[in-house]
Amino acid sequence: MTQAITVLGLGSGDENQLTLGVLRKLQQATKLYLRTEKHPVAQFLQAEGIRYETFDAVYESKDRFDDTYEAIVSALLESARTENVVYAVPGHPMVAEYTVQLLRTRCPEEGIKLDIIGGESFIDQAFLRFGFDPIEGLQLLDATDLRPGMLNPRLHTIIGQVYDTFTASDVKLTLMDMYPDDYPVVVGHSLGVAGEESLVELPLYELDRTEGYGNLSLVWIPKSDRDELRNRTMERLHEIVAILRSPEGCPWDREQTHASLCKNLIEEAYEVLETIDEDDPDHMCEELGDLLLQVMLHAQMEEETGAFTVYDVIAGLNEKLIRRHPHVFGTQEAGNAEEALANWQGIKDEEKRRKGIDPKKQSVLAGIPRDLPALMKAYKLQKKAAGVGFDWSETAEVSAKIQEELAELQEAVTDGTPEQRLDELGDVLFAVVNLARFLKIDPEEALASTNRKFTNRFRYIEESLEADGRSIHNTNLDEMEELWQEAKKLP
Known part of the structure; x- marks a missing residue:
């Protein structure tokens, strides 16, 4: 049989x-x-x-x-x-x-x-009862596996498997990542079942406050072209940047090149760092958007030549993150940050070998970006050299080196040429970076902290003089020094 x-x-x-x-x-x-x-x-x-x-x-x-x-x-x-x-x-x-x-x-x-x-299927009844044509665009999603990245507001969305109010609550919270709290949605129970069918239209925030959920319950989110929804999608950002660079777009954006935008990219990155120092989430959100715009513009320029698109950038990044985290996405293990970093470095070396590069034949100093800020680059150079034993043995030796370099700088100031002074000043700064490394202090962070401290104290001088009806431009050094000392006493 x-x-x-x-x-x-x-x-x-x-x-x-x-x-x-x-x-x-x-x-x-x-x-x-x-x-x-x-x-x-x-x-x-x-x-x-x-x-x-x-x-x-x-x-x-x-x-x-x-x-x-x-x-x-x-x-x-x-x-x-x-x-x-x-x-x-x-x-x-x-x-x-x-x-x-x-x-x-x-x-x-x-x-x-x-x-x-x-x-x-329940989809047939949904088309009939909710009253829309699926040719307009439809996505069918599972309430038990719903994620924000699945949502597309330009398509009708039907969510099935909404078994109970707990599931409805999870659905609501996920939808709120894309839709306004009061966005109108429709809940359908037992569609097509005589005597049991019900349709309830309600704002999104009330989705888990209605009763009747069971095996035959659906949620419909009508499609929308509202800007407030479309503007939350990567697709819309890609579209806007393409329009800006098009012949009908912005003359300034059309004229830009990779080279002309280099300065902007660096400036936007530093503005993000400033918001981190300020601990200002709203400002950080805005500045991260400005930084993302720079990425989008560079990717758009390459899309126009047919080289790659921003989606290729995203795909490459996703693949790299998965490949370099086998302790997360694979079978390898990492019990701490050091082991995770060792995994990362090992995979990077393997990637180089596949490109025909032998990591063992590369300079120890390879991999440090050429255009890093000088202070940050000095720190990374020294750290790489120290990794193979080219380093001072104790802090006292570094301090003595700073004194030696200061003496050479003083000599150059007295009798040297401008080129010698430049060279000796660089040596002093390089030696100070070494001391920072021995103290386990990031020199960029230390100097940034001092910059903020200087700015706050100098603004105190300006504000104190202004409160007294005076201007800093008409004040002598002694008066400014007195106010500076006051500012130092402030918390």
Whole structure:
């Protein structure tokens, strides 16, 4: 006897929505299973004297849906080894029916024939009851696996598997990452089921405050071209930058080149750093946007030549992050930051070897960006050299070197040329960076802190003079020094 499982779709409503073919299969079945008895057609089968078994007990015995579905499929396969099995599921077998997907994988492996006969899905009723044409654009999403990145406000969105208010609450919170709190949504319960169907339109923030959620509940979020929604998407940003660079766009943006925007890129990065120092999230949000614009402009220029697009940039970054974090996305382990960094470096070296570069033949100082700010670059150069033992042994030696360089600078100031003074001053600064490294202090952070301190104290002088009706431009050094000393005493 041929071992076979026939899967039937019971539709989303009562027996009036059954197809004739499905009805005949139900009537002819010698071994009929329903995934669940919680479906309007079950009462019809009972009235017609059609015997069946259900898997509702499996739901009660398992804590996880995945375990439940695996158990159902295993039971069906076992039964099919001795007789032909008919398995009926709510809606359409190929719409949001995980057990059918498992059967499509397992049946060929087990040598069991699988037939699937469709039925009306909840999507059919959604189009009818919600009243929109799917050709306008549609996304169907699972409430139990909903993430903000899936959302596209320019498409109608139907969310299924909204079993209860807890699931509805999770859906609400995810949608609020894209949509305003008061955005109108529609909840549909038991669509197409006579006497049980209900449609509730409500603002998004009330999504989990309505009752009636169950196996036949859906949420519809109507499509929208509202700017406040589109402006939250990467697609819209890409579109805007392309328009700015187009012949009909902005003359200034059209004229820019990679070289002309280099200064802007650096300035925007430093403005982001300033917001971090200020601990100002709103300002940081704005400045990160300005920095992202620089990335978008450079990517757009290359898209115009056909070299790459910003989506290639994103893809490359995603692939690199996954590849360089095998302790997160793979099987490798890293118990602390040092081990994670060692993994990262090992993978970078392997990437170089694939490009024909032997890391062992590279300079120890390779990999430091050429155009780093000088103070930061000095710190990184010294750190790389120290990694192979080219370093002072103790802080006192570094301090003595600073004194030596200061003496040479003083000599150059007295008798040297401008080039010698430049050279000796650089040596002093380089030696001071060495001391910072020995003290485990980032020299950039130290100098930035002093810059802020100087700025605050100097502004105190200006504000004090202004409060007294005077200007700093008409004040002598002694008066400014007195106010400076006052500022030093302030917290």
